[in-house]
Every structure is written in structure tokens, then in C-alpha cells.
Amino acid sequence: MELNHGLDDRKLKILHAVIKNYLETGEPVGSRTISKYTDLNLSSATIRNEMADLEDLGYIIQPHTSAGRIPSDKGYRLYVDMLMAEKEQEVIEMREQMLEKADKMDKILKQAAKVLAVNTNYATMVSAPTMNRNKLKFIQLSQVDEHQIIAVIVMEGNIIKNKIVTVEETLNNEIMLKLNMLLNTSLPGMSIEEINLGMIAALKEQAGEQSEIIGDVLHAIGSTIQPEDLEIYTSGATNVFKYPELSDNHSAQEIINAFEEKQMLQEIVTQTLSKEDNHGIQVYIGNETPVQSMKDCSVVTATYELGEGMQGTIGIIGPKRMDYEHVMKTLKTLMTELDEIFHKQE
Amino acid sequence: MELNHGLDDRKLKILHAVIKNYLETGEPVGSRTISKYTDLNLSSATIRNEMADLEDLGYIIQPHTSAGRIPSDKGYRLYVDMLMAEKEQEVIEMREQMLEKADKMDKILKQAAKVLAVNTNYATMVSAPTMNRNKLKFIQLSQVDEHQIIAVIVMEGNIIKNKIVTVEETLNNEIMLKLNMLLNTSLPGMSIEEINLGMIAALKEQAGEQSEIIGDVLHAIGSTIQPEDLEIYTSGATNVFKYPELSDNHSAQEIINAFEEKQMLQEIVTQTLSKEDNHGIQVYIGNETPVQSMKDCSVVTATYELGEGMQGTIGIIGPKRMDYEHVMKTLKTLMTELDEIFHKQE
């Protein structure tokens, strides 16, 4: 990443100070504050001049004539990029918090969101891993009663899906055995995309009389595993109330709504997964976000891996004056943690 | 239900008018308004006298000396009880809305919450049916790989649960077959409560060498089906912003938080299911609610049945000045709808 701004060291330091201070207070910051806050030993007047320059360059903004300055999106962006360039590593007590409830995957992810929300004081989301490229591991058909069979589908990573299929005729044990054999000899090891029409036709052919059932089952597999199933767990949505600039207007409403409906959060997940750089961490500031209702926020996302192309997204949504440093550290830690938990589980 | 208030017809009419008007406007209502609003043809002065009486009797309240009156909890209670006494029936287009997405149970319930929220403009919740008294229908153990077997548990009503159990030794086909036989000869038809320690001991006895696995599986069944799993779907939490008396203070925060964490909503479900009257509809006004953070709200709940003792809860949370009439109608309709959908499915 190139940090190609035309700023000299002093301007950079002042900008840094403005942003950092604003992150803490949430109030516009004035020249006198900076004069004391930094170790530059400059008078407020000098700072004022520099700040006027920074404003011309578009890094900071004056909400009104006689207020201090707040960072612009461009300013935040520079700040974040600088952070990105640094390397950090730090493991905190999140580990224990996480492992406490590590049970089934949905529990883990729910817990992850919660831990993250508590640790950062922002709203958080965690998406269940998408499994487009994931492979089938095992299929089992069982007779539940006369007209219903249950299909249990296990994917790599032990993701389990069920589907009840209704059948016309009652099937005897032999046939069930045959169907199970058929499915389990050909399908395991295949990914969803590989199961195409030709494949399905071939299987149906082999199934003979039961071709219809095989069709139904395969159809069920397809529809069950479609990405429409993309689960998203959220926590700490009410944290937005902690930041006046978000809770004032009705933007809080929009954000919380997005969190409840989850529809829009999928946008973020999609977008995040489509790019891949920055050690998997991405930051959307203000209007950069894929979701319009969050234009007054910043969104920080990270990708976690589950092997075999399965990946999910962790996201933090907060005010633009987000504590990027802390958030990115925490996110990185959690990411690593999830990677580990899931890989150990297998 | 006894409507044992000591109110004459005129007082009742005035109280009714006050409440109804307040429900619409959200503002305290004065004597002049009532004078015009009702068909009593009384002057504001007379109304004033009556209202003073009603206040003495505790049915209405004056927020401050020179304001109109608003209903007290006791007033609402009377109003609601009167509504309860009426019979209503009405099927609206909810039916189509519901069936549109009727697929798997969680989808149905999610959709139900949404439809309800849109139809009423309040926050809504729907709990998945609890299955304490529900019976096992079918169990299937399958080998997934060397050290893992998957237990698929199907309950009456086709509720499916999965659990991966890790085993020490690899099990051969014969043993798997034997275990499946064992489980499926004794367990189906039993309810969770019936599977007690003696039962477990007997099964372990029969399992011989594999007693440990049986133990694990049974334990898994127990823990998988425990009410901690009680899923709750919510929608329209942000509707609270539509009612100033809820959105002003930080009570909106508390309510929305309760909706996100869902923990507290369980209280409501529990409480609702423990009682059974009023055609399954219950109303908690203000402090009557089981959840403290909703003391400024009213909560209306209904119970839907799924046969075999399985039942779930639908709830609406809104301001005390809720449109009880509409809500109860809608709730009753949806309740019926859910009953039907689920029974047809089986």
C-alpha cells in the first residue's frame, strides 16, 4: 500500500493529533488543544495556520465558522491506511471468553459477535461461513415414516443440513440401502458446483425406478445449501446509542433496522468476501460503505478462513470516529481465534 | 371474566373515549375534546366533573395540573377486559402473506414475526414451539468419519436436531446397526421427560461395550433439546421509534436491547405458556410485564398449538396506548393461521 499524501511530517503529526483527539472526545478540536496535546511545542497560532492548510487539502473540516476541526472521510482514510501499514500482534483475554461457550458453530459465532461487541463498544456482526466451494462429506437417507424420508447432508467442516422429502410410495429397506450406497459412492468429495445437470442425470439413470427420489434429494441438497441461507449473527446494536452523532437523528433507527433485518448486512459480507487484501481487514469509511443507511458510520470487516474455501466475515459498525487502532487489533485477534477453533475442531 | 367496575354507563363511555382518543394521538386528552368527540352532547364542564371522578377512581391520570388526562394502567386494564369480552373474527390478507414463504419452520416463524410487525406497527416476537412434552419419532446414528458419528434426532412434528459425537474407537457397520436398532426399538414414542436415569441405565446395559457411546448420544439428545435452545424470532424492533413516549428516554435502548439479546423475551414466553386462558391471548400492561425493561410498554401475547403439547408464543410489544383492538384481532388471526399451517404440514 502506498501512503502517497503530500504532507510533511509536522502536518502529519497535527492531523494525527486532531483525529486521535476527536476519536476520544467526539467534539471538534481546536488549535489550542493541539498546541498542548502534542509534543511539537508550537503555539496555537502556528497550529491554526497548519490546520487551515490541512483543511484546504481536504483532510479536516470545520462544522461551522467558529468551531474546531473534525476529520473528513479523506482524513480518516489516511489515518487508517497508516495504521494498516503498521504490524501489531496482541492476544488478549478474548480467548477464554470465546472458548467458554464453544459448542456448536452457531453458538460460537453468536458468542464471537457478543464478545466483540463487549470488547469494542460498537455494533458487531458475524456471518456464518459460506460454503460455495465446500465439499460434501456424507449423505444419509433414512425412512422416517411411510411417506417421508429425511436426508442428512454433512459437509466438510461438519456443517449439517437436513431436509425432509415426501415420497409417494413406501420404500423398503433394500431400496434405501441402495440409494444410500449410490449417493455415497459418487457424491462425497464433490463441491456444490460440481454437481451439475450431467451428474444428476447420471445418478438418476443409475437409480432406476427411484430416479424421482434421487432428483428430489439432489434438488433438496441444492436448495438447502444455497447462499440464501447465509446466517448472520449480530450483537451490541444498541451500542450506537453511545455515540451522539449516531443516536441523534433517525440514523440510529436505520442502523438498528439494518441489524434486525440483516438483509443489508449481507451486502457487506458479499462485498468483503469479494476483495482480498490487507490481511483480510477492510475499512469502509462513511460513504465508502456498501450500505447506504450506514453512510454516517465506519465499517471494519475481517475475513476468517475455515479451509477448503469456506470463509466468513466479522464486522464492526461504529461512528466514523471509531477507535480504529483498537478495533483492528481486536478484530485480528478474534479472526485468528476463530481460525484456530474451527481448525482444531475438525 | 367479570367486568366488575362500579362505573355507570356515562362514565364508561367517557373513559372509553379518553382511552381511544389517547391511543390515536398519544397526547393527554382534555374535556373539550371529549365533549366534541362523543355523542353524549355534554359540555366540557360536565365532562370535567366526570373526569375528576374517574381520576379519583384511579382510571385516568393527570400528568401535570393543567394537562388533559391519560389512561392509568387500571384504565387500560378495564378497556382491554371489555375488548376481551367481545368476540371477533376476521381473516385478512395475512393468509397470503404468510403462505408466500412457507417453507421450513424457522422461515415460517420469521415471516410470521415480520408480517405481524408490518401489520401492526409494533415490535413483534415469535418463539419456536417448545417441545418438552414432544415425543421422539426416529433416531439415526451414522458414521461420518473414523472418529465422528452423527446423531440425527427427529421429533413428532418433524423437528430435526443433529449432534456430532466424537468417539474413541472406530465402529464397524455391525455395531452401528446394532446401536441404531437398540435406540429405535426403545426410544420412539417417548417424550423427553420419560427418558430418565433408569431408562438410560437400561439402555447402556444393553449396549454392552458401546455403553459409553449410548451415554454420549443420550446426553446429546438431552442437551440438544433442552429449552435453552428456545429460538425466538423478532421483527420491527425499530417500530418503537414511532412512539415518542418510548423513543425519547433511553427506554428505547432497553427495549431494543432486549430484542437483540432475546434473553429477556424468553421470560415472556415462559410466563405466557404457564398460564392458559382468554383464548390464549394475554395482555400485560405496564408493570404487569415479566420484563422490567418493558415497564413503559404493553405486551400482548398469544399461544399457538402444534399438537402433542407443543406450543409457541407470539408477542407484540408496543406503547401502553396500543391499539388493543386491532392487535388482538390480528394476533388471533395469525394464531389460527399458524395452527393451520403446522397441522396441514404434518
Place this chain on the structure above:
DNA sequence: ATTAGCACTCGAAGGAAAAGAGTGCTAATA
């Protein structure tokens, strides 16, 4: 190049005044 000093701007906070809504009480009325 830096800084001190100062006039200026503009929002926030405070407070008085006016407006408005509604009451309770009394006296008049049907």
C-alpha cells in the same frame, strides 16, 4: 518562521415573556 494579540463569528446555554391548553370552582340556568 513563529507567535502574541485582537476583533470577529457563530453556536450553545440561559432566561424571560408570551402563548396555549386545560383545570377547578362558582354562579347561573333549565
Place this chain on the structure above:
DNA sequence: TATTAGCACTCTTTTCCTTCGAGTGCTAAT
């Protein structure tokens, strides 16, 4: 006797004005 008109009173809400303070930009001095 029940109802109503009238009026003084109370209390909130709104509006407008003032003051205060934080911060600026500019100029002149260092």
C-alpha cells in the same frame, strides 16, 4: 337537581433575546 357558562389559575411549550465561550483569521511584533 343536573348541567353549563364563565373565569381565574396553573403549568407546559414555544419563542425570542441575551450572554457566554470557544475558536477562528488576520496583523503586527519577535
